Amino acid sequence: MANIIKPNLWNGKQIKANEESVYYSRRSILKQMGLATGALLASPMIGYSKNKNQDNNFTFAGMEKCYPAQRNEKYGLDRPLTEEYDATHHNNFYEFISPKDRNIYNAYKYVDPFDTREWRFEVSGLANKTGVYFLEEMIKEFGLEERTYRFRCVERWSMAVPWTGFPLKKLVEYFGPKNNAKYIGMTTYAEESEMVGIKNQDWYPWPYHEGLRMDEAMNELAFIATGIYGKPLPKQNGAPMRLIVPWKYGYKNTKSIVRFEFTNKEPKTFWNSLAPNEYPFLSNIDPDVPHPRWSQKIERMIPDGEPRPTLKYNGYGEFVGKLYS
Ligand SMILES: Nc1nc2c(c(=O)[nH]1)N[C@H]1C(S)=C(S)[C@@H](COP(=O)(O)O)O[C@H]1N2
Ligand SMILES: [Mo]
Numbered sequence: 001m002a003n004i005i006k007p008n009l010w011n012g013k014q015i016k017a018n019e020e021s022v023y024y025s026r027r028s029i030l031k032q033m034g035l036a037t038g039a040l041l042a043s044p045m046i047g048y049s050k051n052k053n054q055d056n057n058f059t060f061a062g063m064e065k066c067y068p069a070q071r072n073e074k075y076g077l078d079r080p081l082t083e084e085y086d087a088t089h090h091n092n093f094y095e096f097i098s099p100k101d102r103n104i105y106n107a108y109k110y111v112d113p114f115d116t117r118e119w120r121f122e123v124s125g126l127a128n129k130t131g132v133y134f135l136e137e138m139i140k141e142f143g144l145e146e147r148t149y150r151f152r153c154v155e156r157w158s159m160a161v162p163w164t165g166f167p168l169k170k171l172v173e174y175f176g177p178k179n180n181a182k183y184i185g186m187t188t189y190a191e192e193s194e195m196v197g198i199k200n201q202d203w204y205p206w207p208y209h210e211g212l213r214m215d216e217a218m219n220e221l222a223f224i225a226t227g228i229y230g231k232p233l234p235k236q237n238g239a240p241m242r243l244i245v246p247w248k249y250g251y252k253n254t255k256s257i258v259r260f261e262f263t264n265k266e267p268k269t270f271w272n273s274l275a276p277n278e279y280p281f282l283s284n285i286d287p288d289v290p291h292p293r294w295s296q297k298i299e300r301m302i303p304d305g306e307p308r309p310t311l312k313y314n315g316y317g318e319f320v321g322k323l324y325s
Contacts, residue, residue: 056113056114058117058119058240066144067144068164068227068231069143077160081161081162082159082161084228088228088236089108090157091105091107091236091237092105092107092153092250094208095107095196095197095198096114096196096197096236099196099200099201107235108235108236110196113194114256116239118136120132120134121258122260123259123261124261125181126263127175127177128175135226135240135241141174142171143166145165146162146163146227147162147163147165147223148160149161152246152249152299153250154291156299157299157302157305158302161228163225163227163228167224168218168243172184172218177262181264182263182264183213183262183265183267184211185267186209186210186211186243186257186260187258187261188208188209189207189256189258204270205270207258208254209267210269211263212252213323214262219319221316221320222245224257225238225242225244226240235256237255242256247320248284248314249285251270251279266281278291278293284320285312286310296310
């Protein structure tokens with residue numbers, strides 16, 4: 001809990017791990033530490049203050065030159081792209097559900113307080129490199145490409161969008177999982193003063209958390225998106241970095257990631273802990289495996305609800321089928 005070292009972006013990749021308190025929710029960090037009260041919060045560990053009067057979006061010098069990134073044509077679509085407006089104004093992001101709004105998909109209306117500047121994330125567990133890292137460094141290290149993927153929510157709505165980002169494989173290899181690392185867990189930012197849904201829905205097991213098997217994370221399709229439609233991600237789509245695994249149901253696609261944890265045990269997941277029989281760990285898209293409360297044979301494209309037959313692995317069997325044989 002000692003001093004915060006103001007990080008120097010280009011001088012050494014790693015900064016003090018105790019800076020994690022800067023981006024974890026006060027609550028969750030206290031929970032992790034087993035503390036009941038906020039006594040510690042007066043300490044300098046939250047001294048890295050952000051000026052709330054500025055534009056609070058993730059950015060860095062030169063970021064505009066990264067977008068739009070070149071499209072990787074290997075990943076084509078069988079349908080037209082969803083309109084940008086629809087993909088960015090119909091979102092599932094429980095951290096931004098307002099009790100005053102009857103439409104739970106209106107996250108875009110509530111994201112302004114979400115501060116994504118100088119985004120950093122923690123890497124922990126069974127890896128050669130651990131600590132706190134800046135997203136800016138990762139973008140510069142890995143470069144960016146664009147991919148068009150289909151996307152399918154378990155509730156049956158679907159879309160087709162161009163994501164910008166880098167393969168998750170690059171990130172995994174950069175941190176170097178140890179031989180006994182069999183899974184990677186991912187955790188979303190959680191700060192109740194910035195996220196109306198956390199403040200008002202305290203029965204959920206915040207922060208949002210998900211995970212993949214290591215062989216899934218290393219599959220060429222698994223992608224960390226930093227952008228959409230040739231621009232940086234809007235907050236409601238999971239700015240500034242989120243997972244995209246297009247052969248799995250939407251809830252596996254963790255938004256606004258602040259931690260990757262390499263483990264030898266299957267990570268617990270947010271929806272699985274709420275309804276284990278409805279949201280299994282793998283959650284691969286499959287028309288022949290109904291959700292306990294509805295069929296998965298058909299999906300409906302936003303915004304008009306045009307029906308399409310659901311495809312096994314969302315049509316990505318040639319890439320991921322071998323993982324499950
Ligand atoms: N942190 C977090 N990540 C999340 C969610 C969420 O509520 N919180 N919702 C998931 C679900 S159910 C879906 S369908 C997708 C929606 O992504 P989109 O809003 O970019 O379309 O995000 C997923 N990632
Ligand atoms: Mo979803």
